[in-house]
Amino acid sequence: MARRAEETRERIDRTALRLFAEKGVDQATINDIATGAGIAEGTIYRHYKNKEELIWGLFSSNYVALADRLDRLQEAETGLRAKLEAMVSMFCSLYECDPAMFSFLLLVQHRQLPRVTPAMPSPVKVVREVLSQAMERGEIAPRDPEPLTAIVFGIVLQPAVFKVYGRIERPLTELSSQLAEACWMALKPTSIGTG
Amino acid sequence: MARRAEETRERIDRTALRLFAEKGVDQATINDIATGAGIAEGTIYRHYKNKEELIWGLFSSNYVALADRLDRLQEAETGLRAKLEAMVSMFCSLYECDPAMFSFLLLVQHRQLPRVTPAMPSPVKVVREVLSQAMERGEIAPRDPEPLTAIVFGIVLQPAVFKVYGRIERPLTELSSQLAEACWMALKPTSIGTG
Amino acid sequence: MARRAEETRERIDRTALRLFAEKGVDQATINDIATGAGIAEGTIYRHYKNKEELIWGLFSSNYVALADRLDRLQEAETGLRAKLEAMVSMFCSLYECDPAMFSFLLLVQHRQLPRVTPAMPSPVKVVREVLSQAMERGEIAPRDPEPLTAIVFGIVLQPAVFKVYGRIERPLTELSSQLAEACWMALKPTSIGTG
Amino acid sequence: MARRAEETRERIDRTALRLFAEKGVDQATINDIATGAGIAEGTIYRHYKNKEELIWGLFSSNYVALADRLDRLQEAETGLRAKLEAMVSMFCSLYECDPAMFSFLLLVQHRQLPRVTPAMPSPVKVVREVLSQAMERGEIAPRDPEPLTAIVFGIVLQPAVFKVYGRIERPLTELSSQLAEACWMALKPTSIGTG
DNA sequence: CATGAATGAGAGTTCATTCAT
DNA sequence: CATGAATGAACTCTCATTCAT
Numbered sequence: 001m002a003r004r005a006e007e008t009r010e011r012i013d014r015t016a017l018r019l020f021a022e023k024g025v026d027q028a029t030i031n032d033i034a035t036g037a038g039i040a041e042g043t044i045y046r047h048y049k050n051k052e053e054l055i056w057g058l059f060s061s062n063y064v065a066l067a068d069r070l071d072r073l074q075e076a077e078t079g080l081r082a083k084l085e086a087m088v089s090m091f092c093s094l095y096e097c098d099p100a101m102f103s104f105l106l107l108v109q110h111r112q113l114p115r116v117t118p119a120m121p122s123p124v125k126v127v128r129e130v131l132s133q134a135m136e137r138g139e140i141a142p143r144d145p146e147p148l149t150a151i152v153f154g155i156v157l158q159p160a161v162f163k164v165y166g167r168i169e170r171p172l173t174e175l176s177s178q179l180a181e182a183c184w185m186a187l188k189p190t191s192i193g194t195g
Numbered sequence: 196m197a198r199r200a201e202e203t204r205e206r207i208d209r210t211a212l213r214l215f216a217e218k219g220v221d222q223a224t225i226n227d228i229a230t231g232a233g234i235a236e237g238t239i240y241r242h243y244k245n246k247e248e249l250i251w252g253l254f255s256s257n258y259v260a261l262a263d264r265l266d267r268l269q270e271a272e273t274g275l276r277a278k279l280e281a282m283v284s285m286f287c288s289l290y291e292c293d294p295a296m297f298s299f300l301l302l303v304q305h306r307q308l309p310r311v312t313p314a315m316p317s318p319v320k321v322v323r324e325v326l327s328q329a330m331e332r333g334e335i336a337p338r339d340p341e342p343l344t345a346i347v348f349g350i351v352l353q354p355a356v357f358k359v360y361g362r363i364e365r366p367l368t369e370l371s372s373q374l375a376e377a378c379w380m381a382l383k384p385t386s387i388g389t390g
Numbered sequence: 391m392a393r394r395a396e397e398t399r400e401r402i403d404r405t406a407l408r409l410f411a412e413k414g415v416d417q418a419t420i421n422d423i424a425t426g427a428g429i430a431e432g433t434i435y436r437h438y439k440n441k442e443e444l445i446w447g448l449f450s451s452n453y454v455a456l457a458d459r460l461d462r463l464q465e466a467e468t469g470l471r472a473k474l475e476a477m478v479s480m481f482c483s484l485y486e487c488d489p490a491m492f493s494f495l496l497l498v499q500h501r502q503l504p505r506v507t508p509a510m511p512s513p514v515k516v517v518r519e520v521l522s523q524a525m526e527r528g529e530i531a532p533r534d535p536e537p538l539t540a541i542v543f544g545i546v547l548q549p550a551v552f553k554v555y556g557r558i559e560r561p562l563t564e565l566s567s568q569l570a571e572a573c574w575m576a577l578k579p580t581s582i583g584t585g
Numbered sequence: 586m587a588r589r590a591e592e593t594r595e596r597i598d599r600t601a602l603r604l605f606a607e608k609g610v611d612q613a614t615i616n617d618i619a620t621g622a623g624i625a626e627g628t629i630y631r632h633y634k635n636k637e638e639l640i641w642g643l644f645s646s647n648y649v650a651l652a653d654r655l656d657r658l659q660e661a662e663t664g665l666r667a668k669l670e671a672m673v674s675m676f677c678s679l680y681e682c683d684p685a686m687f688s689f690l691l692l693v694q695h696r697q698l699p700r701v702t703p704a705m706p707s708p709v710k711v712v713r714e715v716l717s718q719a720m721e722r723g724e725i726a727p728r729d730p731e732p733l734t735a736i737v738f739g740i741v742l743q744p745a746v747f748k749v750y751g752r753i754e755r756p757l758t759e760l761s762s763q764l765a766e767a768c769w770m771a772l773k774p775t776s777i778g779t780g
Numbered sequence: 781c782a783t784g785a786a787t788g789a790g791a792g793t794t795c796a797t798t799c800a801t
Numbered sequence: 802c803a804t805g806a807a808t809g810a811a812c813t814c815t816c817a818t819t820c821a822t
Contacts, residue, residue, distance in 0.1 A: 147354055149357075150356070158348045178384075188380065430782065432785095504750075514752075
């Protein structure tokens with residue numbers, strides 16, 4: 001009985017994520033999702049209080065999961081270069097494995113980020129921490145880590161955006177090491193004489 | 196007579212741009228815009244066929260204008276490094292001068308990009324062309340210019356996104372040269388021994 | 391077995407009566423009642439065909455029980471004055487003992503009265519009969535008993551309504567004899583020369 | 586143009602009042618009202634923010650108007666007896682002239698009374714004031730005016746309720762003086778020796 | 781008898797758009 | 802050109818009710 005509810009919920013989640021990514025959050029209606037999941041509209045409201053909570057539920061769980069995966073990856077590596085490569089590589093393969101989830105996160109971050117509390121794990125926090133620690137270790141010059149974090153995210157996310165819009169045709173995984181290299185170089189600049 | 200109409204249209208454009216940036220395209224209603232502009236709802240339909248055309252009108256004009264400005268800037272400079280600095284600098288000061296327009300373009304690109312025809316001037320085309328020509332001149336190693344274009348855009352746009360969400364507090368203009376430097380370094384990697 | 395079912399039904403009745411009185415019949419949902427009673431929604435439908443029957447069941451049983459109590463009370467007294475005092479006193483103490491039931495009857499009478507058949511015992515019939523008999527005995531002048539019945543009900547019920555809305559703060563029981571006196575006086579008018 | 590809007594609003598008000606009285610506030614839908622008024626559903630929302638505001642608008646305006654009429658009537662008379670007769674008479678003829686409005690007020694008072702602010706004119710306040718002043722003038726014995734106010738309202742309203750449910754067939758106007766007399770007598774009791 | 785997941789009709793509400801003035 | 806009242810399709814959400822377990 002609880003089994004059935006769980007399966008229904010998974011169907012809702014999967015369908016909603018796909019439709020949100022395809023059509024946008026406002027354009028994908030509850031009816032679209034219910035039809036796509038093969039259930040009644042009302043059933044969605046047995047699992048989520050309202051549409052906004054459905055969006056938030058999907059966002060937060062995936063966002064936190066992503067942060068956790070990133071954190072485990074970086075911890076397993078030593079040195080900024082290796083950490084960057086691990087994280088960038090994961091991002092790229094994430095896109096290939098689950099492009100809908102990737103697009104979804106990209107799409108709704110603008111609306112959902114304000115709800116992210118400082119206590120929640122977040123990919124941004126993980127990357128900033130990695131950079132801060134690299135500064136402490138003297139791998140890169142000590143600076144405000146925030147712009148550097150933005151730069152790293154930009155280098156990885158924007159090619160993904162290009163991929164989504166068809167401007168880039170090759171699999172992102174093939175670009176993985178190029179992007180990691182770009183991050184590495186972009187971070188080094190004022191560190192001349194530091195390493 | 197035509198003077199009055201022109202003024203009305205400008206009021207519509209200015210108000211719509213601001214509200215779209217503030218609340219999002221779907222959340223800002225025709226009524227919001229009309230009220231904000233101090234006109235009647237019906238009046239908007241004297242100037243735009245429908246809401247979608249209003250969005251497209253605002254997007255395309257600003258998008259093309261931005262491309263033109265970028266193109267003029269890069270033409271005035273010699274060498275990739277100088278061109279990058281000029282373009283990045285302009286982006287940063289654009290954000291400071293007209294953050295609403297900047298946010299608007301950032302926000303609606305996902306919806307409007309499919310309507311951009313290959314014949315239209317676009318910031319993406321300008322940057323890609325700059326990179327292609329730098330390759331031809333041997334300034335950077337010849338590669339697929341598309342990922343590099345994405346990288347450059349990422350390095351500039353993502354800090355702007357961080358700025359919008361308050362993660363970065365300093366004016367973007369202060370980061371301008373850091374970002375240009377980051378672009379420059381990120382583009383160099385495999386060019387070792389080429390220059 | 392039957393013991394358990396009986397207890398469940400009592401829980402349903404008690405919870406439903408309370409919630410109907412608190413929130414209103416339309417505002418209290420089947421889910422509210424089930425949750426409040428600590429049972430599943432479906433269980434309610436093992437005891438009542440549907441919500442309307444639940445309301446009717448609660449109304450009719452309490453309405454008839456009230457009529458029976460009134461009737462027994464008036465029968466035990468001799469003379470209109472004593473009968474009125476007994477009935478009014480009971481109404482007032484009923485409010486103090488079970489305000490939820492009182493409010494419930496007050497609230498749903500508008501919807502349920504049409505279902506009351508002439509054969510059913512009803513407080514209105516009891517009071518009207520008491521007045522009719524008082525006329526036959528010559529205690530009050532013979533008149534259409536219906537308006538008089540309304541007057542007696544008004545004198546008792548409206549203070550209860552005021553009590554429900556907090557306009558009257560003292561316990562109704564303290565007003566009991568004042569209300570009985572008011573009924574008595576209101577009934578006498580044209581009986582001058584009769585007593 | 587404003588003329589048309591005004592006429593539409595009057596149609597909404599008239600239709601809504603009638604349907605609310607006939608079917609109840611929860612049972613009468615926005616669609617019912619729109620259809621009954623010969624307009625589109627959306628039009629109602631140009632005149633009222635939502636259904637609750639429509640109900641409140643109808644209630645408060647009629648409630649206040651009723652209070653004002655009562656107050657003018659009682660001011661025109663001298664002495665409690667005459668004031669009561671004037672007010673009761675008005676109530677009764679109000680029922681005959683506009684039974685829908687009467688039923689509506691009777692029906693929704695339970696839901697709307699909590700929104701009535703102490704500053705608003707209200708029939709209850711008018712009657713209580715009349716009674717208080719009669720006490721000051723020594724016409725009736727000084728007592729807590731609240732229960733007496735309830736008694737007066739009960740004597741007048743309950744016959745109206747009986748009328749609505751068909752228990753009383755004669756026009757209320759014919760009962761007017763009987764009800765006023767009943768009020769008068771019900772108020773006198775403990776005043777023996779005072780007049 | 782009890783459960784609780786699922787249902788789906790129907791409610792209130794929004795809002796881009798039209799059109800007579 | 803400008804108005805603003807009216808529109809109605811489309812949406813989100815509620816909730817009494819059913820039924821397999």
